[in-house]
Amino acid sequence: VTSTLEPAELREYNPFADAVMADPHRFYRVLRDNDPVHYVAELDAYAISRFEDVWTVLETGENTFVGSEGTLPPKDVFLHHNDGPVPDPPLSPLLNHAYYSSPIYDDVRRSYSKLMRPRAAADMADMIRRLANERLDVLLPQGEFDLTIDYGGIVSASVVCELMGLPMSDAEAVLTTVNGASLAKKGVGVSTAAAHGDYFSHLLPIVERRRAEGANGDVPTVDGLINFELQTPDGPRPLTDREVATNLLGIFIGGTETVPKVTAHGLWELLDHPAQLAAVRDGLADGTAATAREEIIRYCAPAQWFVRTVRKPVRIGADDYARDVRPGQRVIALIASANRDEREYDDPFEFRWNRPIERMLAFGRGQHFCAGFHVARLEIQILIEEWLKRVPSYEIVADEAVRLPSSFQWGWNHIPVRVG
Numbered sequence: 001v002t003s004t005l006e007p008a009e010l011r012e013y014n015p016f017a018d019a020v021m022a023d024p025h026r027f028y029r030v031l032r033d034n035d036p037v038h039y040v041a042e043l044d045a046y047a048i049s050r051f052e053d054v055w056t057v058l059e060t061g062e063n064t065f066v067g068s069e070g071t072l073p074p075k076d077v078f079l080h081h082n083d084g085p086v087p088d089p090p091l092s093p094l095l096n097h098a099y100y101s102s103p104i105y106d107d108v109r110r111s112y113s114k115l116m117r118p119r120a121a122a123d124m125a126d127m128i129r130r131l132a133n134e135r136l137d138v139l140l141p142q143g144e145f146d147l148t149i150d151y152g153g154i155v156s157a158s159v160v161c162e163l164m165g166l167p168m169s170d171a172e173a174v175l176t177t178v179n180g181a182s183l184a185k186k187g188v189g190v191s192t193a194a195a196h197g198d199y200f201s202h203l204l205p206i207v208e209r210r211r212a213e214g215a216n217g218d219v220p221t222v223d224g225l226i227n228f229e230l231q232t233p234d235g236p237r238p239l240t241d242r243e244v245a246t247n248l249l250g251i252f253i254g255g256t257e258t259v260p261k262v263t264a265h266g267l268w269e270l271l272d273h274p275a276q277l278a279a280v281r282d283g284l285a286d287g288t289a290a291t292a293r294e295e296i297i298r299y300c301a302p303a304q305w306f307v308r309t310v311r312k313p314v315r316i317g318a319d320d321y322a323r324d325v326r327p328g329q330r331v332i333a334l335i336a337s338a339n340r341d342e343r344e345y346d347d348p349f350e351f352r353w354n355r356p357i358e359r360m361l362a363f364g365r366g367q368h369f370c371a372g373f374h375v376a377r378l379e380i381q382i383l384i385e386e387w388l389k390r391v392p393s394y395e396i397v398a399d400e401a402v403r404l405p406s407s408f409q410w411g412w413n414h415i416p417v418r419v420g
């Protein structure tokens with residue numbers, strides 16, 4: 001990555017600009033050095049790029065920063081500028097919980113999270129290992145395949161099916177739906193709302209089925225939401241099927257699309273650093289995959305940014321560059337930039353499998369911290385372990401690898417691999 005931009009070109013920084021979507025890191029470096037709390041006038045938003053500032057903003061509580069316009073709004077939402085704080089959306093129909101402040105956000109999230117808590121997640125290890133090996137049984141005899149989609153993609157979509165009570169045979173269809181819907185449109189960004197129809201064709205039947213079966217807790221993710229009571233000014237009420245499905249979207253999308261890109265890119269980085277690959281491979285029995293996983297996540301996590309709308313007047317940034325931000329303005333927390341901040345990580349553009357990592361923002365922080373954190377880390381670790389155990393040599397067809405421009409998930413959509 002080269003820092004070829006002049007500070008003057010910063011005024012062109014906009015997360016939806018074609019050049020930014022195609023290669024964001026060169027912009028981030030200039031932002032970090034020259035204007036860490038950068039105002040994007042068109043969007044009435046401040047893009048924050050330094051680790052320390054993202055860390056502080058995301059951990060700030062008391063509904064100072066809220067998701068009331070969505071945490072990943074498409075451009076048209078930004079184009080409307082607010083005169084003051086943006087209240088939570090109405091409770092009827094209930095949108096995805098990410099739009100609401102505490103306590104509604106927290107209550108809904110708690111209701112579906114049982115299987116993703118540390119111990120429950122750890123109990124999935126055997127299943128994930130079996131899934132990884134089943135994939136390798138199919139793929140290795142083929143000789144060449146897509147490391148992103150065919151390996152981690154199918155495994156992570158299968159885990160989502162398990163969490164949702166869907167048959168694992170649906171994994172391929174789930175993966176296709178999520179990957180298709182999360183592609184960014186030129187100049188507009190990603191609109192998950194536009195893909196709701198596709199998502200709901202998977203999710204609504206599960207909700208209807210679990211309700212008919214009594215939602216007795218056997219599928220905790222879905223049943224937790226079916227049995228949830230929403231506190232409204234008119235008293236408590238249950239969620240409709242559509243509201244339940246809407247609140248499953250985070251797991252459906254988040255659980256499917258990130259792990260495969262991170263894993264495949266990580267295996268590519270290891271291959272590009274033969275001494276590191278050898279060290280990880282040789283030490284598998286001593287847990288090297290778990291160590292490498294952390295650097296792989298820091299280096300390869302594809303999510304670029306998440307948005308908060310400011311609800312209370314707040315000052316952002318260190319004294320020498322702080323900005324006062326008004327209620328109704330937005331903050332774009334550039335977590336991908338934070339992961340490569342020279343102030344937090346020594347030589348951040350270097351991949352080092354055993355880099356000491358004290359703090360990381362790849363999974364966010366604070367209220368919206370990734371609900372799938374434990375499951376995701378387990379999946380990545382196991383996918384790497386099983387790959388290195390069973391694949392003595394591999395080669396990436398770099399010319400044919402695809403990383404599509406995106407305002408959201410800028411990661412390797414396709415990585416063709418040949419196994420020896």
Ligand code: HEM
Nearest residue numbers: 071098250251254255258306362363364368370371372376
């Ligand atoms: C390496 C893999 C993953 C990474 C890097 C990642 C990253 C993130 C980040 C940064 C957020 C915070 C969004 C925000 O601040 O607004 C988040 C939220 C979330 N993630 Fe993940 N994620 C990963 C895998 C998963 C998996 C496997 C699942 C489910 C099985 C999952 C489910 C969720 C959910 C439900 C949320 C909550 C959304 C919200 O509260 O707004 N993620 N993830």
